[in-house]
Amino acid sequence: MANLKRIVLLYGLLAGGIGVATSKGCLSRPLVKTAGEVAAVPTWDVQSTSKVSADPLVLSEPGVDVSSWHHAKLSRCTLMACLIAAGVYNEVDLFMSDNLNKVDDGQFRAPWLYRNEFVLKPGPGQHYFLQTNGVTSRADVFLNGHKVADSTTQAGAYGGHSYDITGIVNVSNALVFQVYPTDYLKDFGVGFVDWNPAPPDNGTGVWRDVNIRQTGPVSLGPLRVVTKFGKSDGSAGARAVATLKATVENLENRTITLDAVGTVSEGAAGQPLSSSKSLTLQPFASGELQLETTIDNAALWWPVRWGGQTLYTAQLSIFVDNKVSDKTERKFGVREVTHHLNSFNDSSYTINGRPFQVRGGGYSADMFLCWDKAYFTSQMQYVMDMGLNTIRLEGKMEHPELYEITDQLGIMVMPGWECCDKWEGWSYNDNLPPHPNWTAADYAVANASMYHEAAMLQTHPSVLHFSVGSDFWPDDEAASIYVSALRAMDWPNPIIPYAAKKDGYPAIVGPPGMKMDGPYDWVPPNYWWDTQPYESHLGAAFGFGSELGGGVGTPELSSLKRFLSPNDLTNLWQHPNISMLHMTTNTSDFSTRTIYNTGLYHRYGAPTSLEDYLLKAQIMDYEATRSQFEAYSGLWNAARPATGAIYWMLNNAWPGLHWAFYDYYLHPAGAYFGAKVAGRNEHVAFDYVKKSVYLINHSLDQSGPRSITWEVVGLDGKSVSKGTVSAVTEPNKSRAVVDLSKITNRPQNVVFLRLTLSEPTNNNKPLSRNVYWLAPTFDTLDWSFDGDASWYYTPVTSFADFSSLSRLPKATVSTMLSSSANGNGLRVIVKNTASVPAFFIRLNLVAGGGEDITPVLWSDNYVTLWPKEELELSVSWTGGARPTAVQFSGWNVERRTAAVPGSS
Known part of the structure; x- marks a missing residue:
């Protein structure tokens, strides 16, 4: 699996190529068939309006010939993702060197069309809804020659809406979205700021699923679950009360009495707990449904390593005239999150009554907003392996599957809006270029967005809080809208105003208790432990750091060759100050590795080759992440506690050269194992x-x-x-x-x-x-520095001198490999047979062609052995090619290969 092009992993394309997506072969299969059923529109035909002369109303009639359009076998895709799926582009080429800059972004300045034909079987008493979950930047929506919504309503990346389409559905149906180009300063999109270059389409398109939903005469709104348990100490065996809530709506011009049944069950075993009630609704009226049940001896849901992740299933069904009219189901956990500001006004959390130190990383969606469940699950397994417990989502809130996975694994999630674009287009935000202020229509989009995300997130026990701002707080009107929507959805978790600490905050939410003072570029290991005075020591290990890190995460050579040209690789080590596309945007403070390389050259000596540079880089990366997380962990109970740290970042949106624990191809390196030791x-x-x-x-x-x-x-x-x-x-x-x-x-x-x-x-x-x-010698930091660059690093005036490491004598290392009992792992014994230390031995599992095996879990790596010391390691992998060898090398250890038993 690891040696396949990632485009195959992402999109599941068949080896024979991509077929033309049409609906003609599935006319006999309705998209939805029964009340309470929901299905995503499965595929899209896409084309630019500059190449289509017909009006969208006409195109939304069944039977239109779109054979010349691009055909994406995906239910959700931005324009670039659709075109990749259709074979117009592929990631291997796009991500090589500066090829991304060669994509014609002019093609995305005109609106584009998404079209699909599907079948239904409408009949008396049946009602149908078109549900959107966010379209960027905005869209006009057409169905069967009717305009369902315009771009004023269907706006924003998180603007989810439910449109009643009962009166216009037929057996054969044609749906068209006309999507408009995204401008990050004018539209509520999904942007990447300076994390990486912007995608050519700015994320425009139907990036989340569009659903068709069928109900009977009464429909249900999103299911909310509120839990309370009696033991404040958070112990297991609590008596919990679960309340199921939902809005019900009478869709017909007659008075209807409905019967509602709610059940709560744990797994497949045992009798579900149930409750029921009846409710009468006047014609076209809405009401609130609430059912309550008690769970005796409830199993609490705990974060990873703290206990089990017990999930209960809540089901709510409504019956009219003894027939199912609608039904819904959600999983939830019994747990409680609290937030308070300590005496230093730092954010502090508890989970089930236990003080919870946040240790995590900032998650990035894929550059083209592609979603792959297996790929994300592998990343979360890495999070657990590193001993982390949280990921932060700054405006990259993905899809419901993300939270289902984190619920199952026990990884806490910090969702919230993003910075540096329309989402924070406030008059007091002096970090943005000139931008239009919010209008009444913008507040309406914000309201719809918050309702939608709150409904999606409400039941998930892995959600730690919601942050209604990032670098800046929302103004009072927006804050009130956000809080009202969250409360209306029975939000059970803290609400955070924003993730920084500036001069303001909305009174309805209160102060943030978080710091966003950097660093974002390289600092030496002693930076994190040097905490006082607090006023100038910024990101050191005290308080809650919402995004901070040493600017590290250098991929190993095997990965670098997949996205850097030979000339790029030469520049990487021979031109330490050169701007590189795979760092970030070319206008960013982080477009070069100058600060990082200055530390590397001064501390470990000028590199003599690319391989020498990368070895020194891995040492730098290991030091940086280990020290950061050890300092925050070690000072958890200090006089001013280190209450949380979100490393910047967990991963990259595309193949990057910094800000990641592991690379885009899921190869873990020095930064990963430094964090793993600390965790x-x-x-x-x-x-x-x-x-x-x-x-x-x-x-x-x-x-x-x-x-x-x-x-x-x-x-x-x-x-x-x-x-x-x-x-x-x-x-x-x-x-x-x-x-x-x-x-x-x-x-x-x-x-x-x-x-x-x-x-x-x-x-x-x-x-x-x-x-x-x-x-x-020590690394000496200039804590008094207040220049223009002070917000992202603290300068070093003199460096620790590790040059004598060059005189470390050679060490001879032997290895012995044996298979694990389950056959999907190896036992690796590494022994230093020399009388001197074997410094920084890195091991890599490879397949027959020499390609890396990923994802891979090592018990330890990048290790240093004492003279004559023997260390037993283990390694496991999931799927993909079978490993044939373990490569190992180190500072004073020659590169060697040990064959996996039975691989030849």
Whole structure:
């Protein structure tokens, strides 16, 4: 799987090519057939209005010949995604070097048409609705020669609407959307700011599903579920009350009495809990339906690593004259999220009564807003593997499937509107170029958007909060609209005004309690531990950092070759200040690797080759992410607690050169494994500033005596100092336990520090192993710097000197591979047979053609071995090609390959 072009993974195209999508072969199969059934329009024929002379009203009549149009076998796609699916473009070519700039974006300045023909079987007492879930930027909607909605109503990427089309449906139906070009400063789109170049179409199109829904004479609105449980300490076995709520609407000109039945069940076993009631509605009237049931001994839903992710299924059905008129179903969890500001006005959360430290990354949708369930699931498995617990969605709220996956896995989600475009087009937003202020129509779009997203998100236990702003707060009118919509949808979670800390906030929401002070570019490891004074130390490990990171995430060579030309690869290491398209937009502060490369050159020496540059880059990336998450974890219980950190970013929208834990092709590298070390359930970490060792416990259930062993060795492999201390760990607590300042402060040469944590009452079971490399000089930060660049990094005035690592003698490393019991994994024993440390050994699992196996889960990687030390690792993979070898290399270890048993 990993060696296939990702376009195949994304779109599931058949090897024989893409067929023409028409409805003629499926006239006998209605899209929906029974009351309560919902189905997405399955495919689209698309074409620019510049190439079509017919009026959309005419095109929305069945039987129109669209054989010359582009045909996308997708239910949802932006224009670029549709054209990729239709074979006009492919990602392999688009993403190579600067090819994206060669796409003619002029073709997207005219409106485009989306068309589909489908079959229904309308009859007496049946009603049909056309449901949209967001179209960018806006659209006119036509069905069977009728205009269903205009672009004033159907506007905004999240503007979902339900249109009653009962009076105009036939057996054969033709649907047309005329979509208008997206301008990020004028329209409510889905933009990428400076994360990456903008897609040529600016995300225009029917990017979310369009559904056809059938009901009887009474219809149901979105199902909401409100849960309350009695034990405030969040323990299991709580007695919970689940209330099912929905709006009901009489669609006919007669008085109707309906019978409603609600059920709540856990899994497939056991008898569902149920309740029922009757309700009478006058002609064309609406009402609120509410049914309540009690769950005895309810299983609570917990975040990953804290407990189980029990999901209940709520079903609500309404009957008219003993026939189903409508029905709906949602999954939910029994859990409670609270938010408060501590004495420092920093955001703090609890889940089921337990203090919850947010540790996560900023998620990006695909550049063309393509959705692939397997691809996203693999990313969330990476999140769990790194020991993270949260992702932040800044305006990239994707589809319901995202939240279904995070519910199942226990990963918290922080959704919210995006920055730097129309969504924050306020008069006081001085970060935007000139832009039109919001109009009455804009507030209406915002209202529809908030209602739609609240309805989609309300039942999902993985949702931590909703942020109604990002870099700036909404004005009072917008804030009131947002809060009213969320409350109307029985929103159970905190509402956050925005993710920064500036001079204002809407009174209806309150202050944010978050900081967005950077850094976004490289800073040395000691940055994160150097917390005071708070006023100038910005992103250091205190408070809640909504987006911050060391600007790292360099892909390895195998991935780089998939999107960088030979000339690009040369520029990467020989021209450290050059602007590169795969960094971000060419007008961004982040278009070059200048700051990053300055640190690399000064600390590790000028690279002598591309391979040398990439090895040093992985070391830099590993250091940066490990230190950030160790500092935030270690200072979780400090005088001013580090309550949360969202790493900038989790992933890239396309193949990128920074801001990611793993690359676009799902290959994890240095940044990933630095974060993974820091995210261990129990861990010991080194404070680069005070030279203390911290005992960190991320669990809710692990406690008791622990043994912490430390040793310092020189480049010659000889021990400089070592020792062991005992300590007692507590769940969800961190504290300093050892002072190593006399040993690690200004060594005469580069030294290695190894920390190990074990459980003495369990046969000294190893819990964590962690190796640092320390220089005789420190990285010195200019905390007083207040220049134009201060918002995204803190300059370094002198650098730690690791140049003596170049004199580290060669080490010989042996490996032994054996298959795991289930056949989908390997046991890898790595042994350093030399008398000196084997520094920064990286291992890579490959298939027969040498291509990377991804997704892949290593127990540890990019490891440093003591002289004569042996380390057992494990690796597993899912699907795709079978691995044939493990490649390994390191700073002072020659590149070698070990064959997988039975692969030849």
